[in-house]
Amino acid sequence: MPTISKRGTLMPNSPIRKLVPLAEEAEKSGKKIIRLNIGQPDIATSDKALAAIRNLKATVIEYSHSAGMISLRKKMAEYYHKKCNIDVSYEDILITTGGSEAITLTLLTCLNAGDEILVPEPFYANYYSFATSADVKVVAISSHIEEGFRLPPISEFEKKITSNTRGIIICNPNNPTGHVYSRAELEQIRDLVLKYDLFLLSDEVYREFVYDGEEFTSIMHLDGLENHAILIDSLSKRYSATGLRTGALVTKNKQLRDTALKFCQARLSPPYVGQVAGEAALDSSDEYMSYVYNEYLARRNFVVEALNKIPGVFCSKPKGAFYIMAKLPVDDAEKFSMWMLKEFEHNGYSVMMAPGAGFYTEGNLGRQEVRIAYVINLEQLAIGMKCLEEGLKAYPGRILKENAAKINVALS
Amino acid sequence: MPTISKRGTLMPNSPIRKLVPLAEEAEKSGKKIIRLNIGQPDIATSDKALAAIRNLKATVIEYSHSAGMISLRKKMAEYYHKKCNIDVSYEDILITTGGSEAITLTLLTCLNAGDEILVPEPFYANYYSFATSADVKVVAISSHIEEGFRLPPISEFEKKITSNTRGIIICNPNNPTGHVYSRAELEQIRDLVLKYDLFLLSDEVYREFVYDGEEFTSIMHLDGLENHAILIDSLSKRYSATGLRTGALVTKNKQLRDTALKFCQARLSPPYVGQVAGEAALDSSDEYMSYVYNEYLARRNFVVEALNKIPGVFCSKPKGAFYIMAKLPVDDAEKFSMWMLKEFEHNGYSVMMAPGAGFYTEGNLGRQEVRIAYVINLEQLAIGMKCLEEGLKAYPGRILKENAAKINVALS
Numbered sequence: 139m140p141t142i143s144k145r146g147t148l149m150p151n152s153p154i155r156k157l158v159p160l161a162e163e164a165e166k167s168g169k170k171i172i173r174l175n176i177g178q179p180d181i182a183t184s185d186k187a188l189a190a191i192r193n194l195k196a197t198v199i200e201y202s203h204s205a206g207m208i209s210l211r212k213k214m215a216e217y218y219h220k221k222c223n224i225d226v227s228y229e230d231i232l233i234t235t236g237g238s239e240a241i242t243l244t245l246l247t248c249l250n251a252g253d254e255i256l257v258p259e260p261f262y263a264n265y266y267s268f269a270t271s272a273d274v275k276v277v278a279i280s281s282h283i284e285e286g287f288r289l290p291p292i293s294e295f296e297k298k299i300t301s302n303t304r305g306i307i308i309c310n311p312n313n314p315t316g317h318v319y320s321r322a323e324l325e326q327i328r329d330l331v332l333k334y335d336l337f338l339l340s341d342e343v344y345r346e347f348v349y350d351g352e353e354f355t356s357i358m359h360l361d362g363l364e365n366h367a368i369l370i371d372s373l374s375k376r377y378s379a380t381g382l383r384t385g386a387l388v389t390k391n392k393q394l395r396d397t398a399l400k401f402c403q404a405r406l407s408p409p410y411v412g413q414v415a416g417e418a419a420l421d422s423s424d425e426y427m428s429y430v431y432n433e434y435l436a437r438r439n440f441v442v443e444a445l446n447k448i449p450g451v452f453c454s455k456p457k458g459a460f461y462i463m464a465k466l467p468v469d470d471a472e473k474f475s476m477w478m479l480k481e482f483e484h485n486g487y488s489v490m491m492a493p494g495a496g497f498y499t500e501g502n503l504g505r506q507e508v509r510i511a512y513v514i515n516l517e518q519l520a521i522g523m524k525c526l527e528e529g530l531k532a533y534p535g536r537i538l539k540e541n542a543a544k545i546n547v548a549l550s
Numbered sequence: 551m552p553t554i555s556k557r558g559t560l561m562p563n564s565p566i567r568k569l570v571p572l573a574e575e576a577e578k579s580g581k582k583i584i585r586l587n588i589g590q591p592d593i594a595t596s597d598k599a600l601a602a603i604r605n606l607k608a609t610v611i612e613y614s615h616s617a618g619m620i621s622l623r624k625k626m627a628e629y630y631h632k633k634c635n636i637d638v639s640y641e642d643i644l645i646t647t648g649g650s651e652a653i654t655l656t657l658l659t660c661l662n663a664g665d666e667i668l669v670p671e672p673f674y675a676n677y678y679s680f681a682t683s684a685d686v687k688v689v690a691i692s693s694h695i696e697e698g699f700r701l702p703p704i705s706e707f708e709k710k711i712t713s714n715t716r717g718i719i720i721c722n723p724n725n726p727t728g729h730v731y732s733r734a735e736l737e738q739i740r741d742l743v744l745k746y747d748l749f750l751l752s753d754e755v756y757r758e759f760v761y762d763g764e765e766f767t768s769i770m771h772l773d774g775l776e777n778h779a780i781l782i783d784s785l786s787k788r789y790s791a792t793g794l795r796t797g798a799l800v801t802k803n804k805q806l807r808d809t810a811l812k813f814c815q816a817r818l819s820p821p822y823v824g825q826v827a828g829e830a831a832l833d834s835s836d837e838y839m840s841y842v843y844n845e846y847l848a849r850r851n852f853v854v855e856a857l858n859k860i861p862g863v864f865c866s867k868p869k870g871a872f873y874i875m876a877k878l879p880v881d882d883a884e885k886f887s888m889w890m891l892k893e894f895e896h897n898g899y900s901v902m903m904a905p906g907a908g909f910y911t912e913g914n915l916g917r918q919e920v921r922i923a924y925v926i927n928l929e930q931l932a933i934g935m936k937c938l939e940e941g942l943k944a945y946p947g948r949i950l951k952e953n954a955a956k957i958n959v960a961l962s
Binding site: 251 | 551552554555556557558559561562563564567588590591592593594595599600603604605606608609610611612613614616647648650651654658659660661662663665676679680683685716717747748749777778790791792793794795803805806809810812813815816817818819820821822823824827
């Protein structure tokens with residue numbers, strides 16, 4: 139029997155999806171599972187997108203241009219201009235199969251096998267997977283829950299720069315932390331990028347979800363990054379349509395675009411219906427956008443308050459996206475999450491969370507943390523929070539408050 | 551300015567799409583271009599698929615399971631069983647974003663960077679691109695137009711096997727040659743695969759289009775390949791829905807599937823609507839399937855006859871798929887194809903073809919060949935064939951019959 143590749147062996151299981159089999163087992167036994175692990179909103183997809191699908195005119199579902207439909211690209215350029223104060227032409231935009239493909243294409247285009255990319259951690263776990271696919275090494279710079287996951291000092295980045303460092307990837311607003319990078323933080327990153335001539339990938343798919351009057355700054359708002367900046371985008375979160383798989387790679391670097399287009403040509407085209415629906419979604423009403431925004435705001439407020447009321451639990455109040463990293467009074471958050479699915483129930487319910495360690499690369503970081511996606515309605519969230527509270531009381535690996543500080547030291 | 555990656559630089563332009571800018575220029579000047587370069591059929595998409603899209607029930611377009619919707623996978627298993635005599639369970643099937651992604655995932659899962667894969671040439675040009683993306687080296691074994699592109703002797707494969715050889719990829723029925731591998735040819739490949747413990751990828755997306763009573767054999771029909779065989783599939787061609795981007799990776803090798811699934815999890819899920827439409831398409835009526843089949847048969851018969859009537863042009867009669875490789879009496883088929891777009895017109899028309907050299911890796915092979923996709927209606931094909939005939943008369947780089955043999959020798 140031929141052996142599997144090294145990269146296939148190295149490829150991690152998704153921390154977001156790895157507990158799914160346990161949840162399915164639990165459901166078979168009759169337990170109801172509240173899914174806090176995955177960013178799959180229960181919010182209705184924009185009716186503009188749904189109508190475009192149901193009114194599809196085409197009789198031949200054909201390949202589009204490899205760079206995406208021109209009408210969609212023009213509409214996106216208009217959206218960037220009008221809604222985001224980002225000045226790009228449609229030629230700067232390549233449509234991709236979700237933001238996922240945009241990241242993969244950028245890594246393949248900009249980095250060689252063996253090159254390194256810097257990422258503040260915790261980070262969206264699939265960055266590590268995309269890098270592994272491309273034989274790229276992820277070098278993490280740790281941020282911390284106690285500091286609200288703000289940008290680590292630039293000196294920490296500089297310490298990790300080697301002759302193989304070719305880029306930095308950030309997610310803003312951040313998945314999994316909810317941190318929104320300030321303009322000052324981004325300018326520090328900009329200066330570093332220019333000093334070392336690096337590519338800067340910025341995943342900004344959550345830009346519409348910024349709370350408490352925080353100002354959102356895009357890397358496309360910063361001067362001097364024309365040849366360095368790659369904006370990663372997706373329509374999935376904005377219009378609650380994750381299954382569309384319509385994303386974008388946006389850059390003013392023509393050589394980068396021309397090269398990425400060769401990879402696009404190989405896979406022929408992004409999905410046709412996703413593009414038609416995406417183009418229509420860009421006309422979503424202000425009412426729809428406000429409704430979605432207010433839903434997430436209410437859910438965030440509820441979850442932050444509920445979490446911080448549970449003895450021993452800590453989370454900061456994230457300013458963006460729809461995730462929270464929470465620190466739990468447990469020996470190991472993955473063990474706890476598995477125990478919750480296998481051993482625990484409260485009134486017939488339990489919860490599935492994404493273990494925090496999967497969002498870090500460094501040793502024991504995140505071992506007491508979980509990522510919670512507040513993408514389900516308040517009623518479900520309330521059941522989930524109650525389950526978590528009761529589960530923590532019953533969990534044999536619970537850490538008493540007086541021991542927590544010691545364990546923290548031991549883990550770090 | 552940071553530099554582009556080596557693999558990005560090495561990535562070839564698609565021979566199928568590289569002349570598109572010239573065609574667009576020609577159209578701007580008022581010329582009508584008959585597109586024979588790309589496998590984009592003008593045949594209506596299966597009405598079952600269109601109806602499923604227009605009747606979409608979902609109000610949230612959500613992620614599916616990373617392996618694809620279970621209902622689609624079950625339906626595909628049933629299709630394989632009933633229509634193809636292939637015995638697989640739904641668990642053996644991973645749904646992918648087109649056949650393209652199935653190939654990429656297989657390469658990443660089975661081969662390390664620097665490993666080699668054997669491919670009979672001419673081959674579907676994007677295999678080279680997918681391999682370049684994965685830092686895999688393509689090693690070609692040449693087949694020849696004069697021999698109807700039959701499988702080269704197995705000894706030619708064995709000569710090229712090194713310690714880095716990890717797999718073989720075939721396309722059956724073949725794009726671009728139309729060759730349908732006989733069971734005897736496939737058994738030779740099977741024996742080679744087992745002798746050297748290689749993976750065998752078989753791209754069988756054209757299996758429905760086999761003519762003249764030729765029998766189609768799948769690698770899944772051969773004994774002993776359970777751990778070696780990977781079937782690459784797509785619904786795009788069968789139901790004339792290339793833009794759906796719904797394909798599949800099918801294998802009985804569980805370790806391979808489990809590993810490929812980790813790559814699937816990273817990109818979250820295949821397109822939702824494409825899966826719903828694909829599942830419906832599997833119920834397409836026998837009438838629809840016969841209609842599509844008969845269209846391609848009539849088009850093939852017309853094109854083969856028309857081509858062989860043009861002085862100096864040669865093509866064999868392909869038994870499958872919807873492509874023909876034709877040898878033209880020209881100095882260089884790419885130069886000729888460009889000249890046709892830039893300099894020539896007949897009654898306001900010209901044709902775009904895919905230059906043959908892009909389907910070969912070896913030196914000058916295919917320099918007198920073009921790939922023609924007979925995916926447009928007979929009327930358009932007739933205009934295209936007439937244009938080609940007149941263009942060949944007028945082309946300054948035409949090779950007179952008496953010189954053709956000499957030039958062949960010089961080129962080879």
